[in-house]
Amino acid sequence: MDILIAAFANVVTPAALMTLVLGTLAGILVGALPGLSSTMGVALCIPITFSMPPDLALILLGAVYVSSVYGGSVTAILLRTPGTDASIATALDGYPMAAAGRGGEAIGMATLASLFGGLISVFVLLAIAPPLSTIALAFGPQEYTWLAIFGLVTIVGVVSERPVKGVLSAALGLILACVGLDAFTGEQRFTFGQSELFDGIPLLPVLIGLFSVSQAFNLCIPRGGGVLSEDAQQLQGRSLPYWSDLKRCHRTLWRSSLIGSIVGILPGAGTSIAAFISYNEARRHSRHPERFGKGEVEGVAASEAANNAVTGGTLIPTLTLGIPGNAVTAVFVGGLTIHGMIPGPSLFTQHAESTYTLIVSLLFANLLFAVLGLWLCRYMVKVTRVPGAVLGPMILLFSVVGSYALRNEMFDVWLAVGCGLMGYYLERWRYPAAPLVIALILGPILEVNFRRAMQISQWDMTTFFTRPLSLALGLLVVLALVVPFWRRWRRRHAAIV
Amino acid sequence: MIQSRLDRLVALATAAICLAVMSAGWGMRGDAGLFPLITGTLGVLASAWLGLAGHKPPTDTEQAPACGNGQRLVLWSAGVVLLLALMEPVGTFIVVPLFLVATFRWLAGLRWAFAFLLAGSFTLAIYIVFAWLLSVPLPAGWLAS
Numbered sequence: 001m002d003i004l005i006a007a008f009a010n011v012v013t014p015a016a017l018m019t020l021v022l023g024t025l026a027g028i029l030v031g032a033l034p035g036l037s038s039t040m041g042v043a044l045c046i047p048i049t050f051s052m053p054p055d056l057a058l059i060l061l062g063a064v065y066v067s068s069v070y071g072g073s074v075t076a077i078l079l080r081t082p083g084t085d086a087s088i089a090t091a092l093d094g095y096p097m098a099a100a101g102r103g104g105e106a107i108g109m110a111t112l113a114s115l116f117g118g119l120i121s122v123f124v125l126l127a128i129a130p131p132l133s134t135i136a137l138a139f140g141p142q143e144y145t146w147l148a149i150f151g152l153v154t155i156v157g158v159v160s161e162r163p164v165k166g167v168l169s170a171a172l173g174l175i176l177a178c179v180g181l182d183a184f185t186g187e188q189r190f191t192f193g194q195s196e197l198f199d200g201i202p203l204l205p206v207l208i209g210l211f212s213v214s215q216a217f218n219l220c221i222p223r224g225g226g227v228l229s230e231d232a233q234q235l236q237g238r239s240l241p242y243w244s245d246l247k248r249c250h251r252t253l254w255r256s257s258l259i260g261s262i263v264g265i266l267p268g269a270g271t272s273i274a275a276f277i278s279y280n281e282a283r284r285h286s287r288h289p290e291r292f293g294k295g296e297v298e299g300v301a302a303s304e305a306a307n308n309a310v311t312g313g314t315l316i317p318t319l320t321l322g323i324p325g326n327a328v329t330a331v332f333v334g335g336l337t338i339h340g341m342i343p344g345p346s347l348f349t350q351h352a353e354s355t356y357t358l359i360v361s362l363l364f365a366n367l368l369f370a371v372l373g374l375w376l377c378r379y380m381v382k383v384t385r386v387p388g389a390v391l392g393p394m395i396l397l398f399s400v401v402g403s404y405a406l407r408n409e410m411f412d413v414w415l416a417v418g419c420g421l422m423g424y425y426l427e428r429w430r431y432p433a434a435p436l437v438i439a440l441i442l443g444p445i446l447e448v449n450f451r452r453a454m455q456i457s458q459w460d461m462t463t464f465f466t467r468p469l470s471l472a473l474g475l476l477v478v479l480a481l482v483v484p485f486w487r488r489w490r491r492r493h494a495a496i497v
Numbered sequence: 498m499i500q501s502r503l504d505r506l507v508a509l510a511t512a513a514i515c516l517a518v519m520s521a522g523w524g525m526r527g528d529a530g531l532f533p534l535i536t537g538t539l540g541v542l543a544s545a546w547l548g549l550a551g552h553k554p555p556t557d558t559e560q561a562p563a564c565g566n567g568q569r570l571v572l573w574s575a576g577v578v579l580l581l582a583l584m585e586p587v588g589t590f591i592v593v594p595l596f597l598v599a600t601f602r603w604l605a606g607l608r609w610a611f612a613f614l615l616a617g618s619f620t621l622a623i624y625i626v627f628a629w630l631l632s633v634p635l636p637a638g639w640l641a642s
Contacts (some may be wrong), residue, residue: 167543390605394619400581447532
């Protein structure tokens with residue numbers, strides 16, 4: 001308790017609060033801009049922290065991390081250009097809401113849901129971090145394989161009106177994930193001699209292309225194009241969600257926050273899995289699942305609560321075991337080490353005050369981005385009124401420069417624009433792009449863990465069914481596959497009768 | 498072209514790609530080809546499913562994709578290709594404002610003065626965020642000296 005009080009005292013000093021504000025603003029900007037990611041934002045702050053005391057350094061890194069995850073939702077909702085892969089699910093319902101003149105409501109709900117998810121994960125981190133870290137240790141390659149499959153099955157079911165198109169999109173994404181040097185044998189797979197592809201197809205240019213660049217095409221090509229539909233042009237729109245919507249979504253918020261916190265604990269699982277699983281669960285439990293994907297505010301609440309709940313979850317294995325939960329926390333580990341704090345069990349004993357200062361600062365960072373987000377909401381929404389032919393080139397240029405910024409390679413820029421053209425036609429031909437991107441993310445996780453499990457068990461397939469956790473996840477996958485078909489059969493049967 | 502015919506064409510094209518992937522995977526060293534084989538098979542099965550589903554009579558919802566503005570698509574695509582091709586040799590901060598002025602003027606129909614003002618402001622924003630704050634070494638081209 002004394003440690004917590006000392007941590008609070010460290011966070012409310014003028015220097016710490018100023019650092020929090022700057023970190024939050026920078027994080028929102030980094031998250032919102034296509035081409036910049038949370039990982040980049042935190043990595044770019046590391047050199048700035050060299051001359052800072054350890055407490056302020058951690059406060060800055062934590063603030064950038066949590067607010068960049070939130071920042072991605074702003075552009076995902078207003079422009080259908082997710083700033084981070086975690087916000088793809090948010091765009092599914094957020095953008096239709098913005099197009100209908102309800103962008104303010106969507107951002108308001110995203111802000112409050114992000115706050116809720118972030119606060120829950122911080123409390124989980126504070127209260128039960130060490131015992132929860134044992135869950136991370138219980139997951140082996142078999143469990144990760146099933147988790148990746150579960151993620152893929154969920155996403156395919158969620159985003160496509162016709163599952164076959166989602167499966168096809170996911171299959172193409174998995175094929176793209178094979179490109180590069182094989183992790184086990186070093187074999188060049190589908191690189192065609194291009195050294196830029198040795199590390200695989202870079203995710204960020206594909207994400208930027210399929211969503212941001214294709215959106216630039218969508219805005220520029222139709223004469224008189226824009227974000228708002230014709231009917232929505234006349235609407236004023238609210239800047240906050242309705243109280244009735246908030247009440248309706250409270251179960252979703254709790255469920256999504258828990259899903260996000262748990263998925264976040266698993267190293268390498270990824271924020272996008274948590275967002276899509278939560279979105280799917282919200283749709284399953286909703287009285288009106290047919291509204292999802294067409295501007296249902298509960299969809300925005302589900303994905304955003306999960307997104308931000310992951311942030312606290314990923315810090316659990318990072319701080320308690322020294323195992324980074326994702327790329328951002330891997331950079332965090334670097335930041336901690338630079339300041340003489342080695343992640344692991346000793347962090348909560350030898351550097352207890354600094355560690356709890358970081359955790360308490362996450363609380364404040366969540367509150368701060370919520371206040372800023374709700375205040376700026378009414379101004380941010382005005383961007384939807386900008387004509388498409390003015391907005392489109394700006395989005396394209398941010399995407400081009402952002403793609404270049406990744407590796408300073410024009411190859412990435414051409415890749416992004418090529419994917420943009422592909423995404424433009426995918427949308428017109430009614431093929432979903434999200435499964436392709438998610439498969440590109442989950443493909444390496446699935447392949448590496450599958451092959452690792454097979455090598456450990458000497459190619460005995462029963463290894464995926466003999467471990468209790470593995471079996472439970474496998475059953476979840478089967479249920480996720482079977483239940484939608486069963487429901488559809490029941491509806492048809494009821495209609496005939 | 499109606500949706501179902503388009504779907505069958507897409508199914509055919511993706512099946513061909515997936516078969517090529519499977520064939521390449523078959524010849525790979527060790528178990529490197531295992532995943533390409535599995536994903537290629539998944540792709541072929543999905544293509545077959547899509548192709549067979551496309552043979553069903555079209556329903557009311559299966560409309561043909563809406564016609565786009567072909568001329569604007571070609572102009573815009575040409576502009577983008579030119580932007581990318583000239584970014585390295587000519588320089589980011591020459592090509593970007595020119596691209597913006599051209600699109601604001603000919604696609605958005607803005608007045609010259611406003612187009613230049615908007616293009617200049619946006620180029621400055623890109624410079625501040627990427628070149629100054631983030632120190633991204635954007636291609637300088639003619640401005641390199």
